[in-house]
Amino acid sequence: MADTTTPRERARAQTLQDITRIGRSHLATEGAAALSVRAVARELGVVSSAIYRYVRSRDDLLTLLVVDGYDELGDEVDAAVAKVAVDDHRGRFVAIGRAVRRWALREPATYALLFGSPVPGYQAPGERTTGPGTRVIGALVRVWEDAYAAGAVRLPDDTPPVPRKLAADVKRIRREFPSSAPEDLTVRGVLAWAALFGCVSFEVLGQYGPDTFTAVDQLFERQLQLLADTTGL
Amino acid sequence: MADTTTPRERARAQTLQDITRIGRSHLATEGAAALSVRAVARELGVVSSAIYRYVRSRDDLLTLLVVDGYDELGDEVDAAVAKVAVDDHRGRFVAIGRAVRRWALREPATYALLFGSPVPGYQAPGERTTGPGTRVIGALVRVWEDAYAAGAVRLPDDTPPVPRKLAADVKRIRREFPSSAPEDLTVRGVLAWAALFGCVSFEVLGQYGPDTFTAVDQLFERQLQLLADTTGL
DNA sequence: TTTCTTAAGAGAGCACCGCTCTCGTTTACA
DNA sequence: TGTAAACGAGAGCGGTGCTCTCTTAAGAAA
Numbered sequence: 001m002a003d004t005t006t007p008r009e010r011a012r013a014q015t016l017q018d019i020t021r022i023g024r025s026h027l028a029t030e031g032a033a034a035l036s037v038r039a040v041a042r043e044l045g046v047v048s049s050a051i052y053r054y055v056r057s058r059d060d061l062l063t064l065l066v067v068d069g070y071d072e073l074g075d076e077v078d079a080a081v082a083k084v085a086v087d088d089h090r091g092r093f094v095a096i097g098r099a100v101r102r103w104a105l106r107e108p109a110t111y112a113l114l115f116g117s118p119v120p121g122y123q124a125p126g127e128r129t130t131g132p133g134t135r136v137i138g139a140l141v142r143v144w145e146d147a148y149a150a151g152a153v154r155l156p157d158d159t160p161p162v163p164r165k166l167a168a169d170v171k172r173i174r175r176e177f178p179s180s181a182p183e184d185l186t187v188r189g190v191l192a193w194a195a196l197f198g199c200v201s202f203e204v205l206g207q208y209g210p211d212t213f214t215a216v217d218q219l220f221e222r223q224l225q226l227l228a229d230t231t232g233l
Numbered sequence: 234m235a236d237t238t239t240p241r242e243r244a245r246a247q248t249l250q251d252i253t254r255i256g257r258s259h260l261a262t263e264g265a266a267a268l269s270v271r272a273v274a275r276e277l278g279v280v281s282s283a284i285y286r287y288v289r290s291r292d293d294l295l296t297l298l299v300v301d302g303y304d305e306l307g308d309e310v311d312a313a314v315a316k317v318a319v320d321d322h323r324g325r326f327v328a329i330g331r332a333v334r335r336w337a338l339r340e341p342a343t344y345a346l347l348f349g350s351p352v353p354g355y356q357a358p359g360e361r362t363t364g365p366g367t368r369v370i371g372a373l374v375r376v377w378e379d380a381y382a383a384g385a386v387r388l389p390d391d392t393p394p395v396p397r398k399l400a401a402d403v404k405r406i407r408r409e410f411p412s413s414a415p416e417d418l419t420v421r422g423v424l425a426w427a428a429l430f431g432c433v434s435f436e437v438l439g440q441y442g443p444d445t446f447t448a449v450d451q452l453f454e455r456q457l458q459l460l461a462d463t464t465g466l
Numbered sequence: 467t468t469t470c471t472t473a474a475g476a477g478a479g480c481a482c483c484g485c486t487c488t489c490g491t492t493t494a495c496a
Numbered sequence: 497t498g499t500a501a502a503c504g505a506g507a508g509c510g511g512t513g514c515t516c517t518c519t520t521a522a523g524a525a526a
Contacts (some may be wrong), residue, residue, distance in 0.1 A: 006475075008523065015474095032350065033266065035511065049515080050475050080521065116350025117265065117438060130442060165448035166455065173445060191432070191456045197440070198431015199424070205350060207430070209363060212406060215398035222399065223424045230463060241494065241502075269483065282486080283504050291484065 016054050018044060019066050027065055027109045037061065062113065066129055069110040071089055074135030076103050081139055089147035090233040094141055097196050097224045110203050134176075137193050141177045144189050144231060148181040153232040159184050185232065192227045199223045200217045249287050252279060253297050260298055270294065282464045290423075295346070300365055302343040307368030309336050322380035328389040329372055330429050330457045337437045344437050348430055366387045369446055370426050374410040377422050377464060381414040386465040392417050418465065432456050 005013075022043045026035050037058050041048040055061045082100035084091045102190050104111040114133075147153050162170065162183040170183045179186060202214055213219055238246075255276045259268050270291050274281040286451055288294045313332035317324045337344040347366075380386050395403065395416040403416045412419060435441050448450055 006523075012473090013305065038511080046474095047476055048513085049477080052514070053474060057445045085322050112350030112526085115434075115438075115440065119346030137312050147442075160388040162455070163448070166446075166451040169452070178370070187452065188459060190452065191428070191459050193458070194435045194440075196431070197429030198427040198429070198434065201348075201434065202427045205348075207348065207427075209366075213399075213402050214256050215396070215402050218396045218399040219402070219420065219423065222395070222420050223427070226421060226424050226463060227428075230459060237493070245502090270485085271483065280505050281484085282506080284501060285485070 012054070014065075015044075019051065019054055019061070019083060020068055023061055024110070025063050025066065027113065028107065031109050032062070032113050035065075063129065065110065066114060067132055069107070069114050070129065070135065072107075072110075072130030073100070073103050073114070074139075077136055077139050081143070082226045086146065087150065087152075089143055089150070089152050090228050092146075093140070093192075093228050093231070093233055094221075094224050096136065096143065097220075097227070100136060100196060101200050101203070101220055104200045107182075108204050111200075115201060116205060117228055138177065140189060140193055141179060144185060144233075145179050145181060147233055148179075148185060153181070153185060155184060156233040157186070162187055163196070188231045191230045195230075197225075234319065248277075249297075252287055252294070253301055253346050256294055257343065260346065264342055265295070265346050268295070268298075271374070286433065296361060298343065299346060299362055300345050302340070303362065303365030303368065305340075305450075306333065306336050306347070306444050307365055307372075310372050314376070319379065320383065320385075322376055322383070322385050323461050325376045325379075325464055326373070326425075326461050326464070327454075327457050329369065329376070330453075330460070333369060333429065334433050334436070334453055337433045341437050344433075348434055349438060350422065371410065373414060373422060373426055377418060377466075378412045378414060380466055381412075381418060386414070386418060388415075388417060388421070388465040395420055421464045425464045428460055428463075429457075 019040060023035060024038050026039060026043075035058075037051050037055070040049040040061070041051045044051070051061075057065065077096055077099045080095040080162075081092050084095045104115075123160070161167075166187065167183050170186050173186070199220060203220070208216075237265065252273060255273050256268060258274060259276075263272075268289070268291070270284050271281040273294070274284045277284070284294075299313055310332045313328040314325050317328045319325075337348075377386070394400075399420065400416050403419050406419070432453060436453070441449075
């Protein structure tokens, strides 16, 4: 099937892609704060004002990189999950965690852009970022749902019931992430999700300090196991 | 006892304090990225170059705010812990968690500065920040240590032993945070620590999305309880 | 094939930034 | 009281995001 795009549209798409690529390389080498429209323009061999034909503002350029980053992370997580047997629920959870960490360590600047402090003054436009931004939690929910459906989730039975308002939140969330699991499991999943990124953030953003852990791999594996326990996998 | 400081030293300390105060207010209203030496100078009623008599660089100004923030957070955490009975170990843990969250919600910009992405190009000088930066984990370790010493920690006995290299890390960490608890508890503590900040970061830095949770309080309480469980409190 | 619309890039310019340097002035100490 | 140090002002440099105007060239329409 012949593409119906005009040459102009194709050139435009190519330039936009070049801008994203250059932006990502600058992000990786200099960090988000040092990302400048003028530098990207220079490397593209164009004057700075020309960039504004493609990107509304510097924040818009950041959004481009945010979406790009979420997509790459989502792809890697999906690929990692696909390599594990569907009935190995714990294995799938661990695979997701490892994939997130591996990607974060490889792309710390992009990770910081996505999961670190919001860039000052910059507000990611929800309509462009929420879709790609929910892929990791989406993958996690699928694991827990499959595990529960297979009767493979073991949770303590002395946990108090989920309070009313929170239960209402859970119900609403299930419109986007359908699930038949008990509310308690969903809440535990939210904890595991936040905790997973907490662990990765501490390592990638340097909260542990430079010389605290030499065996971060072993630490992270242990943390993953504990989180798998918490969610009953 | 009369103070031995000269008027000049006192004036200098006062000016430094003013700079910190103005810096914090700008941080709160504009965010870390928008924090500018020139703006601080304007508000101080002084020309921008004068600031450099007190602060080596913009990064140095950020370090001032980082230390200030760590101290304030540490103070509030300590105060919160002190209000709980020493033998209520779980209550002390929960108090720490709540204090961290309360402070983070009140000072989101400072929280982002401390626990979000590192400001691009800026590297916090360890010799000035690690001390104040370890107060929260210090308080947590004290809770677990007290609980263990009181025989109030209940951990599952089927947990595999901590791997060798990680055990060596734990041993080294205990030179700074003395403890007689089993290695497994320490590792669980590290998870709880990272997870606590993961939960707070998700909420404060906006990872949950704007409309996902209406009952974030209840969610956080539940997360704290689960983390207390994980550490055997 | 010729005309016309429009997208793209160049360049100047504005206001701001961090930071440096120099130059008077004030202050504290010997 | 003399002097060295601290301090603030001011100019200036190279950088930033962003806007505006102008010219050119490419695609679409006739």
